[in-house]
Amino acid sequence: MSDPLQSFRLDGKVAIITGASSGIGEQTAKLFSSVGATVVAAARRADRLEKLSAETTNVVACACDVTSDADCENLVQTTLEQFGRIDVLVNNAGISDPIAAIDEDLEEFRRVIQVDLISCFYLAQLSAKIMKEQDSGGSIINVASIHGFVGSAPNNQPGYSAAKGGLVNLTRELALEWARFGIRVNALAPGYVATELTDEMIAGDSGRKWIERNTPLRRPAAVHELNGAMLLLASDAGSYITGETIAVDGGWLAR
Numbered sequence: 001m002s003d004p005l006q007s008f009r010l011d012g013k014v015a016i017i018t019g020a021s022s023g024i025g026e027q028t029a030k031l032f033s034s035v036g037a038t039v040v041a042a043a044r045r046a047d048r049l050e051k052l053s054a055e056t057t058n059v060v061a062c063a064c065d066v067t068s069d070a071d072c073e074n075l076v077q078t079t080l081e082q083f084g085r086i087d088v089l090v091n092n093a094g095i096s097d098p099i100a101a102i103d104e105d106l107e108e109f110r111r112v113i114q115v116d117l118i119s120c121f122y123l124a125q126l127s128a129k130i131m132k133e134q135d136s137g138g139s140i141i142n143v144a145s146i147h148g149f150v151g152s153a154p155n156n157q158p159g160y161s162a163a164k165g166g167l168v169n170l171t172r173e174l175a176l177e178w179a180r181f182g183i184r185v186n187a188l189a190p191g192y193v194a195t196e197l198t199d200e201m202i203a204g205d206s207g208r209k210w211i212e213r214n215t216p217l218r219r220p221a222a223v224h225e226l227n228g229a230m231l232l233l234a235s236d237a238g239s240y241i242t243g244e245t246i247a248v249d250g251g252w253l254a255r
């Protein structure tokens with residue numbers, strides 16, 4: 001038997017990762033690079049991306065605000081022009097709206113849906129058109145959340161929960177529509193992970209204790225604990241997985 005770990009490698013593959021300037025996206029860029037991929041790292045903070053690119057083999061920066069259709073188009077086009085193909089897209093950029101639904105401004109709700117859901121659809125569509133033409137399949141990974149399955153209150157985030165729920169079912173829909181092109185579409189549903197998104201909550205006593213109380217493993221995740229599921233979905237090791245959302249949540253959704 002040949003080495004089964006070989007199928008987790010991404011040699012020769014080209015991956016776009018959004019939200020790569022920090023947290024899960026930055027970690028994923030380093031992860032993919034370490035197993036042979038070329039990575040186009042996208043986000044708004046270009047300085048952070050340049051630093052990542054300078055420190056990591058085969059990672060290039062592409063400044064991109066995913067709420068801009070033109071930026072999304074430029075990201076896909078630039079990747080194609082520079083590297084000639086797109087094999088993996090990780091829709092990871094995300095923001096939250098920590099406010100009670102009763103008080104939320106409609107514009108803020110719209111903004112979160114735009115970043116966390118609509119941009120994922122548009123980038124998936126743009127990438128799938130390329131992948132379809134390449135005729136060698138592809139993998140799209142949407143970073144959703146446990147709050148795509150269960151509500152978030154008392155850690156209120158109404159737009160976030162709505163967007164992530166939408167993203168989980170969009171994942172199923174795109175998987176069904178694009179299976180005929182060999183494009184797999186899956187999602188990850190992390191529980192609480194220590195990143196810039198959660199640092200205030202985790203630093204605060206009540207937030208951290210709430211996470212510990214509600215997570216069966218009694219702690220938030222470290223970013224590297226998503227590596228296994230991310231690589232499984234991105235690589236040929238996951239070649240028969242599509243339409244799935246894998247929870248990496250310390251047991252949160254098992255309740």
Ligand SMILES: NC(=O)c1ccc[n+]([C@@H]2O[C@H](COP(=O)([O-])OP(=O)(O)OC[C@H]3O[C@@H](n4cnc5c(N)ncnc54)[C@H](OP(=O)(O)O)[C@@H]3O)[C@@H](O)[C@H]2O)c1
Nearest residue numbers: 019021022023024043044045065066093094192193195197
């Ligand atoms: N941390 C958690 O507990 C947790 C749990 C479940 C799911 N998630 C999901 O994981 C993903 C990554 O979050 P994280 O925890 O790693 O948080 P993070 O460190 O705050 O990273 C968020 C990333 O999204 C990017 N981003 C935000 N708005 C953007 C925009 N308009 N255009 C382009 N990029 C944008 C940010 O980059 P710039 O500011 O430079 O643009 C940043 O790189 C998100 O989708 C989040 O919902 C996180």
